Amino acid sequence: MFWQQLVNGLTVGSTYSLIALGYTLIFGVLGIINMAHGQIFIFGSLVGLVLMTSLNMPLGVALIVAIVISAILGLVLEYTALRPLRKKNVPHLASLISTIGFAILMEEAMHKFFGADSRAFPQSFGDTTFDLGLVQIRSVDLVILGISVLLMFVLHFWIQKTKMGKAIRATAENTDTANILGINTNMVIVVTVMLASALGGVAGILIGMAYSALIPTMGMTLGFKGLAVLILGGVGSIPGAMVCGVLLGIIEVFTVAYGDSSYRDAVAFGLIILILLLKPEGLFGRKA
């Protein structure tokens, strides 16, 4: 059972990682926590899911639609809730509140468009399970794991090696200096917000596959998990988000497997508090 539960934890955890990446990207560049992240990507993936179920679109199309819609919503967020406040140079707390406002708006819009019910996610990979002796891995789990790991590596490489990635890192380091050095920081911010939301779109579809359903309220519950990972990994740290997402997933699953399922969140968040006491900047964070 240990190995089987480990696979469960990996699958759950890799979706947490993808969510946390969205938070960490935006935090890194803008220094704010985007409270609407969860709602944005669930909205995007719900649109994808509806296309799949009502128009019989293939999974690939749904994934692209989810990415595009989430990215567009990220763009709307930037132009309505973030940029106007940034121009006025108000404290960061203000944009935290404006993203919460955006989140509520998104949640109500989802109820209007999609209803409050959970929506079943069609099985796209059949029921094939691979028996590896110790564990049985469903093909869905393999796809989820594969896509998340691949995405994380691509993102990591992109941030480290490409010109745009360097611009993002420069802006994250110091927006004003980056501006002086000729980086169009406004453009960098737009790209980052859209990229973070698009990553969310992928996460949303993978979550739908992992849990076999999407629920409008998932945005909030999973958003909180993503936030926890963000803090645990160290805000703004990309490797931190990746590793700690998986870590949180495994901790949660093992709490249920070997402890009491009602303590799932208590143990997970208790451990986070403990880690933060020992290492306040997060596991991968830089000392301020």
Add this chain to the structure above:
Amino acid sequence: MKGFHLMRSLAAISLGAVLMVGCSSGGNTSAPAAGEGGSGQAASTDEQEIQAKIGVVGFLSGSGAAYGEAQKAGLELALGELNEANKGKLKIELKFEDSAGEKEGAINAVNKLINQDNVVAIIGPTLSGEMFAAGPVANEAETPIFGISNTSEGINDIGEYVFRNSLPESIAIPTAMKAAVEKNGLKKVALIHASNDDFSVNGYKVMKATAEKLGLEITGEATFANGDVDFSAQLTKLKQTNPDALLVSALYKEGSMVVKKARELGFTGTILGGNGFNNPKVFEIAGPAAEGLIVATPFSPEKKDDKVQAFVKAFEAKYNKKPDQFAAQAYDSLYIMSQSLLAAGKAEREELRGQLAQLRDFTGVSGKLSFDEKRNPIGDAVVVVAKEGKFVPFE
């Protein structure tokens, strides 16, 4: 503390209002309109139309809005039919309030309906937990409150003014379990339930007690929380204990996902669910995994009964979907209300309570219903099994 004082004083005010009506209706023909607790246009003569304002508290927004919407649909369908049929005798007006599934929301809604809207009775709230919070408020204000989906134990113990037409789980679940044990020869069972929901916890207790009574071995237990989306760890653990059957006590949203996940993880035994599963949405969410799911229910749209089929047809014509148990029991509740209001002859809280308490052999779309001396509903549960996308009688 502050909230408690406020509640107390509100209850006192509304109590005062009721007493005032009691005084003014005694021998005074031109009762003042203000402060009349629910008596509306004070019509005690037979020729005059009774005007009754009934409040409804429902889970109309948030994660369980689907339940509240179903109830609202059932009530509105019944309202149209009843106001048409009783033209000139009784006119019911419904006042909907949203509790958002929160206990505080339910208390606020009940207070508002009683004190501001002067309703003669309240239908709802949706969740058992909400009823435990809001029921005492209505009871204190001597306003009948009528649960249409509260199946927990102890609802009727709240007070004399609390009624319900929803069969308690303690009747429904054992019926289903006995049938499943006889038919499928179950010996070992595992239990899973939502630990943060009164309704699911209560269903779980009944399941456990029944399993012990039937001499079944309990191989494992697990819990989750309403709003959870990942059940793989719990189900992997339970599957490991190798039970013949999985007993799930949950609302349909999480329940359907549990069923789906259990099947995906390769569990092939019987799955038996509580009352919450009795919703056509189960098939949408769980898909083919729902096949074989056993549930006890007071209402099945497949039941071969003229009354049921007429209701299903009218509901489908109006809303373009099949009614579930929530809609059916809401529909029945308004019929019970109108029958009792007509018998009382006026829209007055105390009279209505007296008539409701005397309800015997009411035949509705969710079966025959009587109240015992403690106002507990007595009715039959039908055991159904999921087959090709719908629930059919389990034989």
